[in-house]
Amino acid sequence: MSGGISTSSRVALRRWAVGGALISLTAGLGSLVPATQAALAASIRPATVVAGPGLIVAADHKGKCVEDANNAVANNTPVQIGTCGDPGTSWTIESDGTIQTNGKCLDIRRDGKVNKVQVELWTCTGGSNQVWMAENGTLVNPVSRKCLDDPRFSGADGTQLKIYTCNGGKNQQWVLPS
Secondary structure, eight states: OOSSOOGGGOOOEEEEEETTEEEEEETTTTEEEEOOHHHHHHHHOOOOOOEEEEOOEESSSTTEEEEEGGGOOSTTOBEEEEETTSTTOOEEEOTTSOEEETTEEEEEGGGOOSTTOBEEEEEOOOOGGGOOEEETTEEEETTTTEEEEOGGGOOOTTOBOEEEEOOOOGGGOEEOOO
């Protein structure tokens, strides 16, 4: 033997995005292994400047903001439209792409990827359903490619926010904290 490391003892991890899923190939073993959700989320994290705490203001209704219902801290708490300045309307945009309030993350319920899935608060897990990117005034989840949406341009306090196909509507436009 030449004193080098043999090919069979070298392990190189490579990641590819295939059809929206991250696949890891372990060289030497030649096996495909689904990556963990945390690895997927880490691979799509946007480079975001930390901002906040502050308001995420709805562009379609003056004085309305993204709100943690009842300023709660429990998992499954609805994220809704509320009056700006009310308790539960202060959010922090973190460098990992999460948007947080009360120690919880803005989360797409059950990792949904289709229109009309509700948005809620959940313990921050590093999952891809908790990552958001600001694009042209919208908040987009990079895996589902859906935008945070005020359903039917409601603007009424208590209207639960959802994800929906990005369409440029004012009900998908948000002014973020600076």
